[in-house]
Amino acid sequence: MELTVRELSKHYKDKKAVDGVSLRLTEGINGLLGANGAGKTTLMRMLCGILKPTAGSVALDGVDVSNEDYRAVLGYLPQDFGYYPDFTGLDFLLYLAALKGLSRPHAKRKSAELLELVGLADVGKKKIRTYSGGMRQRLGIAQALLNDPRLLIVDEPTAGLDPKERVRFRNLLADLGHDSIVLLSTHIVSDVEHIADHMLMMSEGHIILDEPWDKSRTDLEQLYLEEFGGEGE
Amino acid sequence: MKNLGTLFRYEIKKIWMRKLTWVATALLVVVCVVNASLFWWTGRGANGFQFTYTSEDGTEYSAFLTAYDQSTREGKNGSKLNGQVWDEDFFKVIHRSLPQVGENSFQLNSYLYLVDPTYFAPVDMVWTLGLDPDTVTAGEFYQARRELARSNLAGQELTAAETSHWEAQAKKIDEPFTYEYCKGAKYAIARLQSVAIILPFGIAAALCGVFSEERRDKTGPILFVASKSRFPLALAKTLAGSLTAGGIAAAAVATTIATELILLGGKLGFGTPIQLCEPQSGLTLSVGGALLTMSGLMVLYSVLCGGFVMLLSAIGNSTIALAISFLPGLAMIYMMAWGHPTGRWPDWLPYNLISSQSLYNGHMLGPLEIFQSGAMLYAVIAIVLLALCWLCWRRWAIAGR
Structure with a gap:
């Protein structure tokens, strides 16, 4: 399984948000580090097919991002995770499951499983407005997993979470990278340094680091500081 | 889908x-x-009319009725005529039931409001058509209604096709009417x-x-x-x-x-x-x-x-x-x-x-x-x-x- 990105660019009037990015990603956790404004979110939105690139292509095993079959195996948790505050967690998952084409019995079973997985089973029938920030993020990852995605894209998933929730979230993601491509974007080094199998670093719309990552390495923070001058931590 | x-x-x-x-x-x-319910609220106000009727035996009926009162009296007995066919016999019954007040419509109106409102609806309709409730026949009633419909259409400057369509429609209207x-x-x-x-x-x-x-x-x-x-x-x-x-x-x-x-x-x-x-x-x-x-x-x-x-x-x-x-x-x-x-x-x-x-x-x-x-x-x-x-x-x- 391979996600292939070729010469992907997004240019606005006076800014090149993403400029000629080429990547090949395989199964495992792929960390994408970059300071705020580096172009990570723009890149991820193009990888999800919700933002049209100015140039370039994205394909998963040869299936183009614009193809329905691509979306069928894609899971996405955006940076600003929007939700319906008056829906219950369970209703929210069932609604998105319907959008993803899951049958009603399958959707019910899968939603219950995922609520259990992310530790929200006991609050599944409570309205989302009563959830904490961490609980909402976990609900976000649950919705991204509804269709058993082969490609999971999560954008700054730990933003706004307390340290305990961050660790919990990180462990959850680490488990998901065994048989799917997980692309995890963050500007916090500790989110990815011990779970990533492959490390990408992005600055001013360009990929400046693209290499397999040894989880025992301890110089990621140093690399990051050299590039971004401590903007992330 | x-x-x-x-x-x-x-x-x-x-x-x-x-x-x-x-x-x-x-x-x-x-x-x-x-x-x-605007009518219901505003009709209860002081605006109204003093109705007076003197029967043949000299009994005098008089009351000040607001618009709400008038409507209530109409409605109270309005359903008594439900199911009745407005044919020649029906109009004969009306002639027999109403007091002979000549062309004094105020007296008849007062009678209907103060004594017996049963025939209020047909009398009101007969008046609308410009006829006399004391003498009207079913034939005259339906003829006058058709004339009214025709003159209404004539006032709308219709095309020939529209006029012929409505003439054909008029023939389909079932007469005599059954009232509710x-x-x-x-x-x-x-x-x-x-x-x-x-x-x-x-x-x-x-x-x-x-x-x-x-x-x-x-x-x-x-x-x-x-x-x-x-x-x-x-x-x-x-x-x-x-x-x-x-x-x-x-x-x-x-x-x-x-x-x-x-x-x-x-x-x-x-x-x-x-x-x-x-x-x-x-x-x-x-x-x-x-x-x-x-x-x-x-x-x-x-x-x-x-x-x-x-x-x-x-x-x-x-x-x-x-x-x-x-x-x-x-x-x-x-x-x-x-x-x-x-x-x-x-x-x-x-x-x-x-x-x-x-x-x-x-x-x-x-x-x-x-x-x-x-x-x-x-x-x-x-x-x-x-x-x-x-x-x-x-x-x-x-x-x-």
Whole structure:
């Protein structure tokens, strides 16, 4: 399984948000580090097919991002995770499951499983407005997993979470990278340094680091500081 | 189109989760109750008339009756004639039952209000046709009604095709009429006109977020990535919005009709010919048929309004901007309502069509009568607006802006 990105660019009037990015990603956790404004979110939105690139292509095993079959195996948790505050967690998952084409019995079973997985089973029938920030993020990852995605894209998933929730979230993601491509974007080094199998670093719309990552390495923070001058931590 | 039913259910839920939807609907229902009961409230005031009647044996009856009192007395005995056929025998019974007061209509009116209101409805109708209740025959009654209908059509400057159509229709009207007390239904028909004016407010409040909420609450990215195809979601939104608009219209219409029926005698009178409400009408409709037709038009009109509101919400994402852009449309409706009675504005506009005047309107659109053409027109415009909703929303959804 391979996600292939070729010469992907997004240019606005006076800014090149993403400029000629080429990547090949395989199964495992792929960390994408970059300071705020580096172009990570723009890149991820193009990888999800919700933002049209100015140039370039994205394909998963040869299936183009614009193809329905691509979306069928894609899971996405955006940076600003929007939700319906008056829906219950369970209703929210069932609604998105319907959008993803899951049958009603399958959707019910899968939603219950995922609520259990992310530790929200006991609050599944409570309205989302009563959830904490961490609980909402976990609900976000649950919705991204509804269709058993082969490609999971999560954008700054730990933003706004307390340290305990961050660790919990990180462990959850680490488990998901065994048989799917997980692309995890963050500007916090500790989110990815011990779970990533492959490390990408992005600055001013360009990929400046693209290499397999040894989880025992301890110089990621140093690399990051050299590039971004401590903007992330 | 998998899971369309589930998506539709959740879209309905999203619309009705908004407090504004509930507030707008509740407010609309209250306004409909007030609008339908205006007569009941204002008729109780000091304005009225002193009625006096002296019977043949010299007994004097006198009372000051407000408009409300008069209406109550009409209604109290109005249903006594239910089921009676207005044939020659019926008019003979009227002659025998009414006092001989000559041409003194005040005396007869006073008799009907103060002594026995049973024959109020036929006498009132006979007077409307310019006849004398003491001598009128069934033949004269129906002839006068046909003349009234003809002169009404002649005043509308119809084409030859329209005139021949209505002449043919007139022959289909069943005579003699079988009566049912129908004042509540008659008032309900009259009140629907004002409901058509206030309805767009409720629809706008309820549906202003249907296609714009994803932009406001940032759920768009998740929804668009989740859906294999965006069409079922757009269709579910469109159907949910249309059903809500139709439901709100149905609630407003039902409230109006129910209020009138409760306040004005409680008898439906749906089976009686429309000519007993509007004698100049050439339609082969019953009162119930007319109410049902207008209610149906109102629902279609509300779907059209819903389509317009949803289109605005698909184009922009600001509720305030939506409200502002909706105002010119509403202003036009008000201009139609207050500034330009039927004649200067096209007949098929809601204010003219959903009104008692449309029951004797002779204008046609091609081969279609005014109700048929109105229904077709509203349905077609609604479908076009709903299709445009999809196109505008799709443009935004795919571009990811």
